[in-house]
Structures are given as C-alpha cells and as structure tokens.
Amino acid sequence: MSRQNTLLYLDGVSVSFDGFRAINDLSMVITHGEMRAIIGPNGAGKTTMMDIITGKTRPDSGEVFFNGVVDLTAEDEASIAELGIGRKFQKPTVFESHTVWDNLELALKAPRGPFATLFHMISGAEKTRIEDLLTLIRLGDKRDELAANLSHGQKQWLEIGMLLAQDPKLLLVDEPAAGMTDAETMETAELLKDIAKTHSVVVVEHDMTFIRALGVKVTCLAEGSVLAEGSLDHVSADERVIEVYLGR
Amino acid sequence: MMTSYLFRTLDAKAGVFIAILLAVILLVPALNILIAPDNFFHVPNYAVTLMGKYLTYALLALSVDLVWGFCGILSLGHGAFFALGGYAMGMYLMRQIGTRGVYGDPTLPDFMVFLNWQELPWYWYGFDMAWFAFLMVMIAPGILAFVFGWFAFRSRVTGVYLSIITQALTYALLLAFFRNDMGFGGNNGLTDFKDILGFDIQASSTRAGLFVASGLALLVCFLICRYVTKSKLGKVLVAVRDAESRTRFLGYRVEYYKLFVWVLSAMMAGIAGALYVPQVGIINPGEFAPANSIEVVIWVAVGGRGTLIGAVLGAVLVNFAKTWFTAALPDVWLFALGALFVVVTLFLPKGILGTIGDGWTALRQRRVSSNAQAGGGKPPKTPPTSPAAAANVDPQPAE
Numbered sequence: 001m002s003r004q005n006t007l008l009y010l011d012g013v014s015v016s017f018d019g020f021r022a023i024n025d026l027s028m029v030i031t032h033g034e035m036r037a038i039i040g041p042n043g044a045g046k047t048t049m050m051d052i053i054t055g056k057t058r059p060d061s062g063e064v065f066f067n068g069v070v071d072l073t074a075e076d077e078a079s080i081a082e083l084g085i086g087r088k089f090q091k092p093t094v095f096e097s098h099t100v101w102d103n104l105e106l107a108l109k110a111p112r113g114p115f116a117t118l119f120h121m122i123s124g125a126e127k128t129r130i131e132d133l134l135t136l137i138r139l140g141d142k143r144d145e146l147a148a149n150l151s152h153g154q155k156q157w158l159e160i161g162m163l164l165a166q167d168p169k170l171l172l173v174d175e176p177a178a179g180m181t182d183a184e185t186m187e188t189a190e191l192l193k194d195i196a197k198t199h200s201v202v203v204v205e206h207d208m209t210f211i212r213a214l215g216v217k218v219t220c221l222a223e224g225s226v227l228a229e230g231s232l233d234h235v236s237a238d239e240r241v242i243e244v245y246l247g248r
Numbered sequence: 249m250m251t252s253y254l255f256r257t258l259d260a261k262a263g264v265f266i267a268i269l270l271a272v273i274l275l276v277p278a279l280n281i282l283i284a285p286d287n288f289f290h291v292p293n294y295a296v297t298l299m300g301k302y303l304t305y306a307l308l309a310l311s312v313d314l315v316w317g318f319c320g321i322l323s324l325g326h327g328a329f330f331a332l333g334g335y336a337m338g339m340y341l342m343r344q345i346g347t348r349g350v351y352g353d354p355t356l357p358d359f360m361v362f363l364n365w366q367e368l369p370w371y372w373y374g375f376d377m378a379w380f381a382f383l384m385v386m387i388a389p390g391i392l393a394f395v396f397g398w399f400a401f402r403s404r405v406t407g408v409y410l411s412i413i414t415q416a417l418t419y420a421l422l423l424a425f426f427r428n429d430m431g432f433g434g435n436n437g438l439t440d441f442k443d444i445l446g447f448d449i450q451a452s453s454t455r456a457g458l459f460v461a462s463g464l465a466l467l468v469c470f471l472i473c474r475y476v477t478k479s480k481l482g483k484v485l486v487a488v489r490d491a492e493s494r495t496r497f498l499g500y501r502v503e504y505y506k507l508f509v510w511v512l513s514a515m516m517a518g519i520a521g522a523l524y525v526p527q528v529g530i531i532n533p534g535e536f537a538p539a540n541s542i543e544v545v546i547w548v549a550v551g552g553r554g555t556l557i558g559a560v561l562g563a564v565l566v567n568f569a570k571t572w573f574t575a576a577l578p579d580v581w582l583f584a585l586g587a588l589f590v591v592v593t594l595f596l597p598k599g600i601l602g603t604i605g606d607g608w609t610a611l612r613q614r615r616v617s618s619n620a621q622a623g624g625g626k627p628p629k630t631p632p633t634s635p636a637a638a639a640n641v642d643p644q645p646a647e
Contacts, residue, residue, distance in 0.1 A: 054497060056493070076496075077493075077496040077497055078499050078501045079499075081497055081499030082499045086497075089494070093494045094491075094494075095486065095487045095490050095491055095494070096490055096491075097486060097490055098483060098486060098487065098490075102483055105480070105483070106480075106484060106498065107498055112498075112500050113501075114484075114505050114508040117479065117480040117483075117484055118479050119479070120479065120481075162498070
C-alpha cells in the first residue's frame, strides 16, 4: 500500500532505552476509517508505540507519517494533538480539580493559544456539543462534580469524552476497559464501535472478550515488532502468538 | 463584554474582599489627615506607611499565588522581580534629587560622584522622566521573567529544579547588585530620596497618597488575577498544575501558558517593589536575598494558595505578626515564623482561607442534608447546574 493513502504509516521504527530495544523495526499501517486492536504481552512496546505516534518519544530510526504526508517525528505533543491525533492514557488521566464540564470544555476543539483562551467566551454551539458528549458518556448528572470524585470507570469514560471533544481524526485508546466491570466493559466496546463509525481508532487492550466484542482486525506485538496480524481468529490460532501471549 | 464577564465571576467572597480593601483605602488616609492627632481615631503617620508597606507585600504575595497556586510553579525567587521594580523606582527617585545631593551634581547621583564617574551610564538614561521609570517598573522584571521563563519552560524544567533555579537567579542578582561597578549604588543601594512627582516624599499627604496608590494597585491586580484565573486560560493553568503532560496531549503549548502567567506575575511583583521603595525610603541589594523570596511563599501558604484573597490575608497577617514580634520579642520572631510554617503545612495544608472555605462547604452540606431529612418543607438546595455557575467553583489546590 502506498504511503499517500494511509492515515498512519509506521515503517521500520526502532527505539531503545539504555540499550533495551523497546521497539524493534516496527511497521504498521492504519487506513482511513479503520479500527484496529493491538494486543501483546507486557513490554511488547504497545505504550511506547503510542508515545512515538504522539511525539512523547522520538524514534531512533524509521518513518512515522500521518495522513501520508506529515512527518510526526518532527512534531511535538501539542502540534500532533492539533493535527488530529487524540490519546487516552492507560491510567485514566483527567483534571481532578476541574468539574466534568470543565474537563470537556478544555478538551473541546478550539484555538489553543494563551490569548485565545484568555478572552474565550463559551458559545452556544460549544455548550450543545458538551451537552451531547455528556449524554454520550452518561455523565450528564455529574457535570458539576469534580473529576476527582468520579469512579474509575467514570473517569475512563470522561477521558474518552475528552478525546471525542477534541474531534480527532485518529484516536489512540490505551486499555479503555482496565478496571471496569464486565457490564461496563461491554458498554465501552459498544461506545468505541459507535465512535469508529466516524473516526479511525487504535485500541490497545488485554481483555480478549473486549477485543472479540469489537470484532476488528488485530495486531499482536511482541518484543517491539509485529508478530501476527489479521482477524482475531487468525491471530489467536497463530502458534507464536499462543507461545508468547495467549498461553496454551 | 469582558467587564460584564468579570463582574459575573465575582462571588460573595471576592465582593467582601473588595469592599474591605476599598474601605481601608479610603479610611486610613482619612483618619490620618482629617482627624486631629490627639483624637483616639487618629491614624499616626508611621502606621500609614507601615500599612502601605503591608499592601505592597500583599501584592507581591498575590503575584506568587498566581504562579504557584494556579500553575504549580513554585517560585523561590520572586523577590528578584520585586527588587528590580524597586530599583527602577529608586533610579527615578535618585534622578529627582538633582542638585540637592551632598555633592550637588545636577545629573550624577551622589554615589557616582563618589566613585569618580564622569557621566551617567547609558542604562540610567530616561529615568529622570516619571513615565519612563514607571514603565520600566513593569518592563524590567517582565523582560527578565520572559528570558528566564523562555529557557526554563521550553527545556521543561519543572518542580523542585525550577524552584532551585529561581533561587539561584535572585542570589546571582544579589551578588551582582552588591558590586559598585554595576552602577546601582552597590552595598548601600539607592536612598536619600527627596520627592516623587514633585511632592515631598516625607510629607504625610504624600505618604497617604502612596498608601492609596498601593491599595489601588493591589485592587487592580487582584481584579486582573481574578479575571485571568476565572477565564478559560485559568482553567488551562490549573490543568497544567494537576496534569501537565495530559494538557500537552490535548494540544495546549504548556510553555506558552507558563510564560504568560510568569511574566504577568513578575510585572505585578515589580509594581509591588516600586510602591515599596518610596514608602521605606531605600532599596539595596538585601532585597534580593533568597530568604525574602522564601518568606513570601510562607505568606501564601499561610493564607491559602490558589485563593488569591488568601495570599493577601497571609501577607498582612504574617507581616503584622512580624512587626509585633520584632518589637516585643525580637529573638523569638524567626522561631515563630518557622513554627508557623510547620503548623500550617501539617494542620492547615490549604491555608487559613482554604480551611475556612472547606468548613463552610461542609456546614452548608450538613444543613442541606438535614433539611432533606426533615422531609417536605423546603426542597434541598441543589448544586448549581449552569456552566456559568460551574465556573464559579474555586479551584482547590491538589496536594
């Protein structure tokens, strides 16, 4: 596939920390509108890959392109977020001393400069958008609650809401179901499938039931490179995947 | 539109604060000038100057609270900006002396004549004009803060490392200003001021005027801080304080936000220093002493960081205590200050105002729930639901 038609293009990416190769010659392609699940054992480089895509970590070698043309290795976190890549962290990271409403307002797509925000007045359209998001993430009655007082699952949902508020082209979602009950996990899967209708999504997850509920193409990482790629059935039948990850 | 926004964000607490401050600004000079000296209600001259000094300290504390309480930048060097503003004002006051100095030189201040300097150094040009000097009061600290912040924030120096660098900054300036070659009067600093804007600096009416100016400066800066912290920018600052990297991933350039608030804060500290100098009558390198800057942080911590009003309260209370202690029990003061800091850190982590605020909220909630238990009657007061009301919630510092 030529680079021009891809949304996210990683080719031969490597990075090492103090001699440890966290990512080793990793190549992967995400197309427009695709949802992709990423699995792999601990230390496979899943989070490091997200760090590279979002500009937190610079790769030692390899190419990372967004939309086929933008070289992400030359951009910093803020400009990559502006380009339209949103990220949800493994540990839910919301602004604890802000209300749920303020968390969403801060995430909402709007000019990001200090003077733009200093004189910013919230518009009717923005209020409607926040209302819609509150309904979507089911926190409508918690809007004036400080984010610190939310339950773990609610924080996960709030963070997904903040991600959507940014209106990104690509969402990187790291372990959205971690620490959730089974029912919440299924609801989250439904939510992500909904989101995937209008956005491209990359989900990292350990929960195989969750991955199965998503029903999308799966990439298994191990030791910093792609071990297997394809449908969940195809990947989970792979001998090497069973060896390093699923277990016998 | 902006002013209406500002007034909407003023809650009861801020209203009370502004009312008290306005009353003080009006009453103190009135009781000083209009009431006969033998009357019980007369405020003596020394008290006016003393309280004026407290107000400038309060403004300095306010500027520290803006960066520390809202953006998490613990500055241990804000005394540097205060002193720079003070020096800018001192230079103006020196030029106003004219031929009345000991050596009677029309342009050169006494200390330069004493050092056998033949002409005024270039950086003293313009300080004979009030408007230029008053502009420099803000611009000089602002430029230093901008250059310092540009490098520090871009390199993502944070936390304790940044605090240490700010401490080094003020110490370096202390050493530099001690040198006679710097052209700022060396060890002795700038003093022997005669008049300001044509008014005799010793006259009680001038003193009262300086008091009013200090009060008004505090009021205006309070309103600016209030607007900034209640705006969306203020919310971004708190976001940076609580989860800096998350803010970056949302697309905010954290370094620009820090730089903005840092420079704004430094300018306010500079104004505080400029109003301080004519009231105490001297500025010398001692003002750069690292201990001074640390003391300011204690004032803010005592009053309650991240509350603005708390910073003012803390500065006035601690300095009042300092005045009392250093007169009554001079040996005990430093122990008392140390003990105060320990007690506040251990038992009042949110400071006086934060603790009162918490108690108030708890009391109201108890009343609401007991109302609800009483059943029927009045429906319990529901928490505000509109976003405008949500914006009124005071950000509480997260520990």
